[in-house]
Amino acid sequence: MPSLTLQRPAAAPKTGSLTMFLHHPLFRPVAALVLLLVLDLLLVPGFFHLEIKDGHLYGSLIDILNRAAPLILAALGMTLVIATRGIDISVGAVVAISATVASMLIGGTMVLQDGVPTYVANTPMVWALCAAMGAALLCGAWNGVLVAGLGLQPIVATLILMVAGRGLAQLFTDGQIVTVYYQPYFFLGSGYLFGLPFSLYLVGGVFALTALLMRKTALGLFIQTVGINPVAARLAGLRTALLIFFVYVFCSACAGLSGLIISANIKSADANNAGLLLELDAILAVTLGGTSLAGGKFSLVGSVVGALIIQTLTYTIYSLGLPPEINMVVKSVVVFLVCLSQSAEFKNMWRALRTRANANKGEAA
Amino acid sequence: MSSLALRARASMASPYFTSLATVALLALLLGAGGAAYPGFLSLQVLLNLLIDNAFLLVIAVGMSFVIISGGIDLSVGSVLALTTMMAAWMVQVWHWPPLLAIAIVLSVGAGFGALMGAMIHYFKLQPFIVTLAGMFLARGLCYLISINSITIDQPLFVSMSQTQLPVLDGYLSPSALIALLTLAGAIYVAHCTPFGRAIYAVGGNQQSAQMMGLRVARTKVLIYAFSGFCAALSGVLFSFYMLSGYGLHAQGTELDAIAAVVIGGTLLSGGYGYVAGALSGVLVLGTIQTLIAFDGTLSSWWTKIVIGVLLFVFCVVQRALALGARR
Numbered sequence: 001m002p003s004l005t006l007q008r009p010a011a012a013p014k015t016g017s018l019t020m021f022l023h024h025p026l027f028r029p030v031a032a033l034v035l036l037l038v039l040d041l042l043l044v045p046g047f048f049h050l051e052i053k054d055g056h057l058y059g060s061l062i063d064i065l066n067r068a069a070p071l072i073l074a075a076l077g078m079t080l081v082i083a084t085r086g087i088d089i090s091v092g093a094v095v096a097i098s099a100t101v102a103s104m105l106i107g108g109t110m111v112l113q114d115g116v117p118t119y120v121a122n123t124p125m126v127w128a129l130c131a132a133m134g135a136a137l138l139c140g141a142w143n144g145v146l147v148a149g150l151g152l153q154p155i156v157a158t159l160i161l162m163v164a165g166r167g168l169a170q171l172f173t174d175g176q177i178v179t180v181y182y183q184p185y186f187f188l189g190s191g192y193l194f195g196l197p198f199s200l201y202l203v204g205g206v207f208a209l210t211a212l213l214m215r216k217t218a219l220g221l222f223i224q225t226v227g228i229n230p231v232a233a234r235l236a237g238l239r240t241a242l243l244i245f246f247v248y249v250f251c252s253a254c255a256g257l258s259g260l261i262i263s264a265n266i267k268s269a270d271a272n273n274a275g276l277l278l279e280l281d282a283i284l285a286v287t288l289g290g291t292s293l294a295g296g297k298f299s300l301v302g303s304v305v306g307a308l309i310i311q312t313l314t315y316t317i318y319s320l321g322l323p324p325e326i327n328m329v330v331k332s333v334v335v336f337l338v339c340l341s342q343s344a345e346f347k348n349m350w351r352a353l354r355t356r357a358n359a360n361k362g363e364a365a
Numbered sequence: 366m367s368s369l370a371l372r373a374r375a376s377m378a379s380p381y382f383t384s385l386a387t388v389a390l391l392a393l394l395l396g397a398g399g400a401a402y403p404g405f406l407s408l409q410v411l412l413n414l415l416i417d418n419a420f421l422l423v424i425a426v427g428m429s430f431v432i433i434s435g436g437i438d439l440s441v442g443s444v445l446a447l448t449t450m451m452a453a454w455m456v457q458v459w460h461w462p463p464l465l466a467i468a469i470v471l472s473v474g475a476g477f478g479a480l481m482g483a484m485i486h487y488f489k490l491q492p493f494i495v496t497l498a499g500m501f502l503a504r505g506l507c508y509l510i511s512i513n514s515i516t517i518d519q520p521l522f523v524s525m526s527q528t529q530l531p532v533l534d535g536y537l538s539p540s541a542l543i544a545l546l547t548l549a550g551a552i553y554v555a556h557c558t559p560f561g562r563a564i565y566a567v568g569g570n571q572q573s574a575q576m577m578g579l580r581v582a583r584t585k586v587l588i589y590a591f592s593g594f595c596a597a598l599s600g601v602l603f604s605f606y607m608l609s610g611y612g613l614h615a616q617g618t619e620l621d622a623i624a625a626v627v628i629g630g631t632l633l634s635g636g637y638g639y640v641a642g643a644l645s646g647v648l649v650l651g652t653i654q655t656l657i658a659f660d661g662t663l664s665s666w667w668t669k670i671v672i673g674v675l676l677f678v679f680c681v682v683q684r685a686l687a688l689g690a691r692r
Contacts, residue, residue: 164673328505
């Protein structure tokens with residue numbers, strides 16, 4: 001499996017390919033995903049069943065991938081932000097802004113064409129999409145200026161947009177839920193291309209672009225350097241402020257795109273609830289994927305796997321017939337476990353306990 | 366002339382400045398309201414500010430301690446909701462005595478906070494992510510108790526909700542009184558006890574605090590326990606106010622509380638600020654809401670936008686002051 005993980009040389013002794021495999025940073029997230037899938041295989045009948053209807057591929061797996069698309073996008077953007085030791089909690093608000101801008105501009109009015117009532121967009125769809133993405137980029141630039149230019153703490157800087165962003169979105173829509181009546185726009189959220197949901201191609205495209213930027217240019221290395229030691233990175237001649245500005249703009253662009261998918265999928269935009277708590281799920285996905293919140297090394301594949309874990313977990317809980325309310329409790333327990341597994345102090349404590357137990361055993365024998 | 370400029374600069378850089386700026390802003394907002402709307406400056410409108418925001422004040426007091434210590438607590442809104450839910454369930458479904466129910470929910474809140482504090486300190490986890498998980502957990506537990514709203518018609522809760530304590534010409538609710546007492550207690554603890562000084566020391570520089578021999582572990586766990594306790598107390602006040610328990614209560618309150626604390630002049634980087642700032646911060650937020658309600662033509666989302674703008678202004682001012690002080 002080609003890994004896109006950028007990391008310092010592993011300290012683990014390379015005694016064999018199995019050890020290397022077990023110590024691979026992606027091992028734990030992938031193992032967790034596989035475990036969930038096996039659980040589904042045993043408990044949910046027909047989980048791996050795929051069939052082709054009307055030239056479209058249907059099945060639980062496709063469904064999970066399709067529904068995870070907005071989260072994967074948000075998580076990709078968040079990965080880079082977290083890699084620079086930052087955090088962006090305004091993702092949900094940006095989703096709401098881009099969704100409302102696109103929905104309001106497209107809207108849709110009914111006209112009679114050759115005696116057949118059809119809906120046409122208020123603004124050409126291309127312009128509407130550009131405007132929505134432009135709004136998202138502006139949000140990102142705002143965050144970027146606050147963090148990189150003014151040097152505010154990332155959580156405070158993005159808190160401002162998180163609080164005000166939904167207010168702005170409601171201001172645009174006058175507090176109403178905007179409904180869209182324009183067929184081509186729905187293609188973004190629920191269309192199929194070559195038998196697969198269109199949103200998967202969007203996610204694939206963004207992922208490939210990001211991965212290329214990170215692997216084939218020095219950008220990935222620079223971002224990692226900023227995360228490991230910002231001062232050293234600056235003294236080494238990196239333009240850290242510009243890099244940090246870039247990651248916030250990128251994160252908001254990803255959020256804007258997922259806002260388009262979300263609103264196209266539900267054919268409307270709700271300024272109050274679109275992308276609610278998406279920022280938290282995105283942070284969770286990044287953490288699950290093995291990227292440390294302390295910045296530095298990051299893994300794009302890990303974040304995608306993390307987002308898939310969250311979506312599969314949700315799907316499993318629903319299809320097992322458990323009350324959906326359990327979802328939040330399970331999620332929080334997963335976060336606690338992941339955090340503990342990343343904590344060096346916890347590992348030391350665990351090791352100390354084990355050696356003490358072993359010593360006791362030795363004495364007894 | 367230059368000495369005057371120097372003095373002006375010194376007073377700008379003093380810790381009082383942002384806090385005083387908030388008080389000035391509050392006076393300005395109230396004055397503007399009084400000028401624009403007749404009846405705005407009546408005593409009861411001002412007392413209503415306290416009555417309607419009593420729960421937020423209590424949460425903001427707890428949040429001040431956490432932020433002064435250099436941390437953050439995102440779980441408070443969910444703990445508030447969980448408290449209303451548990452109290453409602455114990456009183457309405459199990460018919461437990463109300464005081465017992467209140468005592469239980471308060472200790473659950475404190476215990477919840479203490480657990481998070483212990484995880485943050487002993488396993489060196491980021492407060493942000495631990496309290497985020499705590500937020501999910503508490504909110505999820507609410508829905509596990511019930512997904513519906515539970516109405517409370519227990520006599521003690523109803524009487525607490527309806528009692529009016531006369532103050533001059535107006536009246537105050539018992540909840541507002543409890544909130545003010547909590548604030549007074551917290552100010553005493555923060556400025557007149559060793560524990561309070563330890564909080565500032567930990568927020569200023571945890572390593573130095575450790576080397577000075579302060580009990581950092583105990584302090585940090587207690588801070589989060591206190592924040593959890595405040596969230597639970599505020600949940601009790603909220604259930605007096607709303608007379609119901611509901612898992613969707615008080616969504617986003619943690620952000621309001623953080624905003625109130627920042628607007629009150631406390632630095633988010635820790636070690637600096639006044640617990641009393643929570644009161645002025647909460648009153649500023651409350652006044653904005655009252656102004657928008659008095660106006661009648663402005664919609665509720667203006668509140669969010671104005672709070673965002675205020676947050677921005679205060680963050681930038683704080684940042685500029687910090688840079689100026691370094692120079």
